[in-house]
Amino acid sequence: MLYITIISVLAALLFLTRLFFIKREIKRVTMQLNQFNHKQTEKKVDLAFFETDLEKLASEINRQIDSTMQAQxxxxxxxxxxxxxxxxxxxxxxxxxxxxxxxxxxxxxxxxxxxxxxxxxxxxxxxxxxxxxxxxxxxxxxxxESADYPLNIESIKLNQIVPEVLVGFYEAFYQRGLEPIIHLPEEEVIIKADVSAVKRVIENLLSNALKHSTGNVIICLEKRRSSVELTISNPAGCLTEKDLFFLFDRFYKADQTRIGKGTGLGLSIAKGLMKKMNGNLTAELQEEHLMMKCEWKI
Structure with missing residues (x-):
């Protein structure tokens, strides 16, 4: 009987000790959260007393802190x-x-x-x-950029749409003394997209190339194993890697001296339309050539 009593007392002491440390740790975590909420610190929550449930709680709190900081x-x-x-x-x-x-x-x-x-x-x-x-x-x-922007996604033949858009730029190429170099596959290239949106993207990319190119513009359509890629490239000796980072920002103009040559919104519109169609538009700089690449997953 005495043995059971001793064990019970020890168990109670152990429980109370554990409870004391848990309560103290909760107060400590509360104080850290209070400091974070009042912008006294940006440090995440840390624990001095480790307990499984407390560690899970601290982990979730820190995940929320990351989300909050990212949102800010x-x-x-x-x-x-x-x-x-x-x-x-x-x-x-x-x-x-x-x-x-x-x-x-x-x-x-x-x-x-x-x-x-x-x-x-x-x-x-x-x-x-x-x-x-x-x-x-x-x-x-x-x-x-609005959530309810209407799109009519259907199967379209991209190798037919590209020449249709290019015909409308014949005069613009002629006036600039530039010649489009076109590489289109003979086989049908079919993607799921909105016809009007795809035409708008190509028009904006061609307009950008015509405004800033120092040489002929190359249009290349390729069908890969899991994607379709349309690349429009042009010489752009004045462009830098730093410019690529901002190229799709609203109103950004790599050449700030070109007053009146455009609104600086064309590439942002193209990027937004590609995103709406679950596609991707990226820019690369290779040997002083700007390469605008549209990609649709098959």
Whole structure:
């Protein structure tokens, strides 16, 4: 009987001791969380007393801390991007708007000859068209990024769509004195995608290549074992690896001297459309050639 009593007392002491350490550790964890929540520290929760359930709890808390810090970093990045976008929009709108208003004042003058009036009217028209393109691109990008953007995913023949889009760029290539080098397979290349979205992606990539290329543009369509790849490449000697990191950001222009040469939204729109179609758009720099690669999984 005495033996049982002693064992019971020891068990009770062991239980109370364990309970004491667990409660103390819970208080310690609570204090660490309080410091984290009040931004006094960014350190994760650590334990001084190790117990299976406490370790699981600490692990889940630390996982939540990681998620919270990641969300905060993403929020900060988005806010910075939004501020930059607003600044760029303001600049891109202000520049042609100032020009338009200035030339309208000149047109209101009574002592200008018909030739000058025609010239000023042409300048005003170009400025208005640039504003139209900017606003349309910005609206399209905002729509694409919405969760309910409609897509009609179906089986389409990519080796037929690429030439259709290229025909529309014949005049642009001719005016630049450039020749598209086209590599298309004879066999049918079928992907699951939205026809209009695919055409828009190709148009944006070709437009970007035409604006910035210092040589001929190469269009290559390949059917691989598990994917289809469309690559549009062009010489881009002024481009750096650093530029590739920002290339798909809104309003980013690698050559900041090209004022009025585009909104800087074309590649962002293409990237967004590819993502919506469960595809991927990447950029590589190989031997001073910019390679834009669209990939669809088969």
């Amino acid at each position: 970093a993403e929020k900060q990045r988005t806010e910075n991007e939004l501020k930059q976008a607003i600044a760029n929009i303001s600049h891109d709108i202000r520049t042609p708007m100032t020009s338009i208003l200035g030339y309208i004042q000149l047109l209101e003058s009574a002592d200008i000859d018909p030739e000058q009036r025609t010239e000023y009217t042409t300048i005003v028209k170009k400025g208005a068209l640039r504003l139209k393109v900017l606003l349309e691109d910005f609206f399209e990008l905002s729509v694409i």
